[in-house]
Amino acid sequence: MTSPRPETIAAWTALMTTSRVLLERVEAALKAAGLPALSWYDALLEIEKERATGIRPFELKDRLLLPQYGTSRLIDRIVAAGLIEKLDCADDGRGFLVRITPEGRRVRRTMWPVYGAALREHFESRLPAGELTTLGGLLRRARPD
Amino acid sequence: MTSPRPETIAAWTALMTTSRVLLERVEAALKAAGLPALSWYDALLEIEKERATGIRPFELKDRLLLPQYGTSRLIDRIVAAGLIEKLDCADDGRGFLVRITPEGRRVRRTMWPVYGAALREHFESRLPAGELTTLGGLLRRARPD
DNA sequence: CCGATATAAATGCAATTGCATTTATATATG
DNA sequence: CATATATAAATGCAATTGCATTTATATCGG
Numbered sequence: 001m002t003s004p005r006p007e008t009i010a011a012w013t014a015l016m017t018t019s020r021v022l023l024e025r026v027e028a029a030l031k032a033a034g035l036p037a038l039s040w041y042d043a044l045l046e047i048e049k050e051r052a053t054g055i056r057p058f059e060l061k062d063r064l065l066l067p068q069y070g071t072s073r074l075i076d077r078i079v080a081a082g083l084i085e086k087l088d089c090a091d092d093g094r095g096f097l098v099r100i101t102p103e104g105r106r107v108r109r110t111m112w113p114v115y116g117a118a119l120r121e122h123f124e125s126r127l128p129a130g131e132l133t134t135l136g137g138l139l140r141r142a143r144p145d
Numbered sequence: 146m147t148s149p150r151p152e153t154i155a156a157w158t159a160l161m162t163t164s165r166v167l168l169e170r171v172e173a174a175l176k177a178a179g180l181p182a183l184s185w186y187d188a189l190l191e192i193e194k195e196r197a198t199g200i201r202p203f204e205l206k207d208r209l210l211l212p213q214y215g216t217s218r219l220i221d222r223i224v225a226a227g228l229i230e231k232l233d234c235a236d237d238g239r240g241f242l243v244r245i246t247p248e249g250r251r252v253r254r255t256m257w258p259v260y261g262a263a264l265r266e267h268f269e270s271r272l273p274a275g276e277l278t279t280l281g282g283l284l285r286r287a288r289p290d
Numbered sequence: 291c292c293g294a295t296a297t298a299a300a301t302g303c304a305a306t307t308g309c310a311t312t313t314a315t316a317t318a319t320g
Numbered sequence: 321c322a323t324a325t326a327t328a329a330a331t332g333c334a335a336t337t338g339c340a341t342t343t344a345t346a347t348c349g350g
Contacts, residue, residue, distance in 0.1 A: 003261045008269040011281035012167075018288040019164035020210060022157075025289060058328060065165060070307070072330060077306095094315045094328040116148045122289045124153040131283055136156035138280040143163040144170060144267045203298060215337070217300060222336095239298040239345045 022123055029118035035111050039064075040083070043074055044108040047084055047100045054087050054097030083107055167268055174263035180256050184209075185228070188219055189253040192229055192245045199232050199242030228252055 004012070027038055046063045047055055061071040075098055078084045083104030087097040100108075127135065149157070172183055191208045192200055206216040220243055223229045228249030232242040245253075272280065 001258075002265070003257075004264045004269050005274060005277075007274055007278045007281060008264055011277045011284065012264055012268060014281045014284035014288070015160075015164050015167070017210065018284045019160050021288055022160070056328085065162065067308075068329070069309085069331080072328095073306080076330090092316075092328075094313095096329090112148075113146070119149045119153055119157055120147070123157060123287060124149050126287050126289070127283065129150060129152055131286075132150075132156045133152045134279070135283040135287065136152060136159045138272065138276055138283070139156065139159035139163045141276075142268060142271050142280065143159070143166055144271070201298085212338075213299070214301080214339085217298095218336080221300090237298075237346075239343095241299090 025122045026115060026118045029114055030111065033114045035114060036081075036107065038115070039074060040078060041108065041111050041115060043078060044083060044100060044104055044111075047098055048105060048108060051100050051105075054099040056089070056092075056095055056097060058095070060098065078104070170267045171260060171263045174259055175256065178259045180259060181226075181252065183260070184219060185223060186253065186256050186260060188223060189228060189245060189249055189256075192243055193250060193253060196245050196250075199244040201234070201237075201240055201242060203240070205243065223249070 023038070030037060030041075042064055043060065046060055049055075057071055057075060058068075060066075060075070061068055064071065066074065075084070075086075079086060079098075082101060084098050084100050087099055089096045124132065168183070175182060175186075187209055188205065191205055194200075202216055202220060203213070205211075205220070206213055209216065211219065220229070220231075224231060224243075227246060229243050229245050232244055234241045269277065
């Protein structure tokens, strides 16, 4: 019945626009450097965290907050590029493990400086450290479970 | 060269995840009510703001932060649904004006309670008013020009 | 007025995403 | 063990998005 308060609407609008604009900047920086999109970076990073054992697609989906079919297709594309590989999973015949390849590690390491520079330039430079910390905390608290 | 500071990365991660999760919730609420997506709401709202004169697609694109081709196609879809109409533009033969129809106003007004309720439930309820204001202010300052 | 350049909008085509369903295997229950 | 149910992953098809280019009209410099 009752509408959200004006501050709620203002914060929501700012959340949508700022996240979108920043994401665009970061994606643009990666593209300008001839590198894969951020979604690949995120996936490579999570997969690399489990480089010893590999990671199951359903676990990756949970960490990346992607839909199941999106994860399935993202994995296929990154496999096709040779940056990760599918390994048979002894425990569970329905699934498999995904592991990063040396080339995948190399690409992720190449992406990071570009990604990081974009974050510093477009985001970090705009707020003093204390306020960045405040912002992060508020955002985490605002995130639905 | 230098990486972003840890607080930067944490705030960035929180920005990406919170915005994505909240957007999902809002979109899900609209869909569950059998209503159009948020992109239609945003467009209808901006178009309705100029209900007297109509609005030019290039102006709409700037307000919605959409690419030109995205705006062109979004307009076509909303026109096809009968919620807006294209009007010949006397001033400029290259373009036209977009105006909301009565049905468009009706649909937008129907969407708002669902949209607002989702914002209250998933966002406003999670932070006290003062912190929502702080969050909005920080986000606006963090947004690149 | 004329050609050059800029701006508004649309579009062909490829890539990605969303939705619903399917396939395959695992787990639980009688 | 056999059947029912649940979980993991893939996929057909439609809708949307992205990219590059095209079309049309306007504006600018001579």
